[in-house]
Amino acid sequence: MSLRSGDPEEIGGYPLEARLGSGGMGTVFLGRTASGRPVAIKLIHQQFADDDEFRTRFRQEVAAARRVSGAFTAAVVDADPEGPHPWMATTYIEGPTLAQRIARRGPTGGAELRSLAIGLAEALRDIHRADVVHRDLKPSNVVLSAEGPRVIDFGISRAADQQTLTMTGRVIGTPPFMSPEQLQNPRGVGPSSDVFSLGTLLVYAATGQGPFDADSPYMTAYQVVHEPPALDLVPPALRAAVEPCLTKDPAARPSVDELLVLLRDLPAELEVVAGGGRTRDVATEHHLRRDTGAGTGGASGSDGAGASAAPGPRRRRWRPALAAAAVIAVLATGVALLNAGSDGTSDEPDGKGRNVAATGEAALPGGFRPWRQDVPAGKAKIPEEVRCLPGGDSVYCGGGGVVATRVRASDGKRLWTAAGPGIPVQDMYLAGLATAGGHGDGKQPDATPGKNPRNPKNPDRTVIGYRIAAEGSGLPDEVVALDGERGKELWSAPFGAHSAAVAGPGAAEAVVTGSTVLTVDVTGTRAEGRDARSGRKLWTVPVPAGEQCAPVGAGGRAYLLCAPKAQVQAGEVRRVTVRGVDLGSGRPGRSFGLDGPVEPLGADRGRLVLARQRVGEIGVVEYDAVIRLDARGGKVATTKLPRTYGGVPRLVDGTVYFTEQSGRASAVDATSGKLRWARHTGVEGAAGPAAGPGALYFGSAGGKVAALAPRDGKRLWSTDPKVDGSAELRPIPRVTFVGRAAIVSGENNLLYAFDTAKPPKSG
Missing domain, CATH: 2.40.128.630 (Lipocalin)
Incomplete structure (x- = not known):
């Protein structure tokens, strides 16, 4: 970001080259030392220079940053906290923040997650050894450099032997990453508070959501103080290390040294639990630009996320409304929770207390x-619409007469196109992308992509599409798998095309979940799971007698949505059943009966979300309820809409x-x-x-x-x-x-x- 009109040309003798970002408390610039070394210079806004309380806080930030300067932080190069316009220069760290990384590519996993966990714990160990408590560990204060994670911004930190400075009338911090004691008694915060924050940060890195997220900062704070963490989507090995960190009692949490022992025993390749995914709340560009990345370099390039990703879990339980209201009243009258960090940046761009990581601009x-x-x-000569x-x-696009085509995003060059076989074909669709890393034995695959020796920047992707034969052609409808690198057809298999009649116009005939493709066979009597890469049939399970079923994929899980054949054929579906499908064995789970017809929409907070249809007075399909189904927990919640919606x-x-x-x-x-x-x-x-x-x-x-x-x-x-x-x-x-x-x-x-x-x- 270039310098703006009115920006200084130099600070403390350091020529400025660019503006890195600006928050509520200051602006960060890129400068150069006399030898040409880049530095990040934080210049405090002038209106705070005459504020004695703020100036004391800034002195503490400079002192704390100097005490912990080392391999895991941004070293202080120079500072003038006493000058008329206070500033501090630190080592310029090239790389995105953790918030930016997850906003662009979704949650971390595998070796990347393990290295991040150990690196952050080592950083916290060094900070505590310098007798400093950070007190604001959050995604925008972690920079992912080429050498490993770096912890920045000691704006609300303190030395362990100092009295906590709490700006008058306010508890300072970011609710989703604050400890219970930081919310209740900020002057009693010690190193174990940072351990709690590190636990929330690692949950966020692994799932894209914090363990206490709620719909407002006040309710988030209530969850932190009173509720157990939501850890369903955290890899089990990591969960064993993180869960003790999130204990409400500070004395019961492990020290950083004890935590490091647990983290170093993690497997080299942490698994990723199915259901985790990208969890951004999109917001206006004004909010996206609020992550200044203070002390960091520019954002690195992004690698596209997978074909689709689902939001991670949010909070499941609430205390009685009276208790929640009481907590909100206490927070509202006693303190003002600051979503903004020490420099005014925010990890919650929608203002609702969720760590949605919509910070920084995508590259x-x-x-x-x-x-x-x-x-x-x-x-095929049937140009229509392609979808990508x-x-x-x-981007991989299909439809409009092609099974799929791969188009380079930077310049639109078509790298390959798999055209249709010609007439008779009624239509073609792109079902999804599968990435390598499956076990090939029918077990739930790891989400970590495999390396592609031909193109290391792209993992082995398998493109799954399907073609619908023209009526009367005598040809079967087929699911088709293509090599994502070159477009070579890997395999094809017939299937039965009846999903739209059961699950609505948006229903897919083939569902890609992990590295498994789920379809219903030609006869409509069996559901089939195939390995996406080889096409090998992993399992078959019978469809319930007298029912017609459609495959459904949502949130990394697979389901069968079924309705009585007689009702489907009559076009009057009144009752449907939903069953989860175990991708390892094909074994269907518990059956849930729903008033129908319904249309699956996707996953939210680990639940399958469906919209219930009804036919209006003039024969137009409308929707009158939203259904949330927790197949694992055995719960169904139907919310009647105050009015019907069309479209x-x-x-x-x-x-x-x-x-x-x-x-x-x-x-x-x-x-x-x-x-x-x-x-x-x-x-x-x-x-x-x-x-x-x-x-x-x-x-x-x-x-x-x-x-x-x-x-x-x-x-x-x-x-x-x-x-x-x-x-x-x-x-x-x-x-x-x-x-x-x-x-x-x-x-x-x-x-x-x-x-x-x-x-x-x-x-």
């Missing part, structure tokens, strides 16, 4: 420039968006059923929204895109259409992302890309 693919192309339909999924440096439902981070043909979108809370907002997107025939950098993105068949703020639905900007398009609504979004680049699909096999920070001008 563009290397060498990116806006591009456009029309994907050839091949022999991100993977590494590319296409889509679940994005705990909110169901009903998008109508006219372009009007209604945002409904998936838990309470309450309407958050309703706005006209300005995009007719808009598909369901996609969550991307700083906004919700709605795309039309003609290629028009509108960006709306998730908080209130305010339209941020929109583009012009690219082609004439009038395709019907579908639940699959037409916009996907590789870093900050938006890749948009439309009618007639349109595909184009632009920088979301510089959208095409309308008009």
Whole structure:
């Protein structure tokens, strides 16, 4: 970020080159020493220079940073806390913050997670050995350098032998990462408080969500003080080390040295529990830019996340409403919880207390420039719409006459295209991407991708698509697997195509979960699980007699949604059953009966979310309830909506968006059923929204895109259409992302890309 008008040219004799970021308390600049070494210089805002309490706090920050300067922190190079405009210069650390890393690529796993855990524990050990308590360990204060994690920002730290400085009337910190004693008695905080914060940080790194997340900072604080942590998605080996850190009693927590012993015994490749995934709350760009990365370098390039990812679990239980209200009242009157850290940055861009990591801006693919192309339909000659999924440096698109095509995100170059076999084919779809790392024996696969010797930057990906044969052709419908690197067909297998009749228009005929492909066979009497790479049949299980079933995938889990055949054939589904499917054995779990018909929308907080349909007075499908099913816990919650909604439902981070043909979108809370907002997107025939950098993105068949703020639905900007398009609504979004680049699909096999920070001008 270049210097702005009014920025100083030098601070303390250090010439300035760029502005790295700005928070509530100060601005961070990139400067140079006389020898040319880069330094990060934190300049305190002038309005705080005459505040004696703040100046004392800044002196403590400088002193603490000097005491702990070492391999795991940003060393202090120079400082002037007594000057008329206080500043401090520290070593410039190249790399993204942990918040930025997870916002771009989702939760960490495998060796990366193990190294992060040990590195942070070692950093905390050195900080405590210097008799300093950090007191603000959070994702935006961890920089991921090439040499390992670095802990920065000692703005609210203290020496162990000093009295805690608490700014008048306020408890300072970030609720999701604060310890119970920090919330209740900040002057009694000691090293064990940092151990608690480290535990929350490692849960966040492994799952993308904190163990105490709730819908407001006050309720988050209540969870920290009173509720047990949510650790369902933490890898078991890591959980054994983290859980003792999250004990409410400070004396019962392990010391950092004891924690290091536990962490060093972790397996070299930590497993990732199915169900974890990317967990961003998107917010406006104003909020995204609030992570200053103080003392850090620029953000590194991003690697696209998988084909799809689901939110991690949030809190499950609440104390009685009276008790919660009492805690909120105490917090509101006794202290003001600061979501902002010591420099005013925030880990909660939506203001709701969740560690959503929507901080810092996503990076563009290397060498990116806006591009456009029309994907050839091949022999099938049925150009329609393609839909895309991100993977590494590319997007994989299918439909419109092609099984799949791989397109490089930076410049739009088609690296390969697997065209359809020609007539007779009715349609083609892209089901998903599978990554290597499965065991090949039917067991639940590891989520850690395998290395691709041909292209180390991209793991071995298998592209799963399917083609629907034209009626009367006598050909079977087939699921097709392609090598993601070169597009070579690996295998194909017939299946029965009946899902839409059971699970609604957005239902998939093939579901990709981990490295397993779930389908229903040609006869409709068996569910089949296949290894995505080899096509080897792992197991088959019978479909309940007299029922017709559709495969469903959500949150890293697989399900079968079934309805009585007679009701399906009559077009009057009144009752459905849902069963979880064990991917290792195919064994179905407990059966849950639901009033139907229903449409699966995805996963939220570890639960399958479905929208219940009803037929309106003029024969239009409407939705009157949201159902949340916890297959493992055996619980079903049905929330009747205060009114019916039409259009296409889509679940994005705990909110169901009903998008109508006219372009009007209604945002409904998936838990309470309450309407958050309703706005006209300005995009007719808009598909369901996609969550991307700083906004919700709605795309039309003609290629028009509108960006709306998730908080209130305010339209941020929109583009012009690219082609004439009038395709019907579908639940699959037409916009996907590789870093900050938006890749948009439309009618007639349109595909184009632009920088979301510089959208095409309308008009």
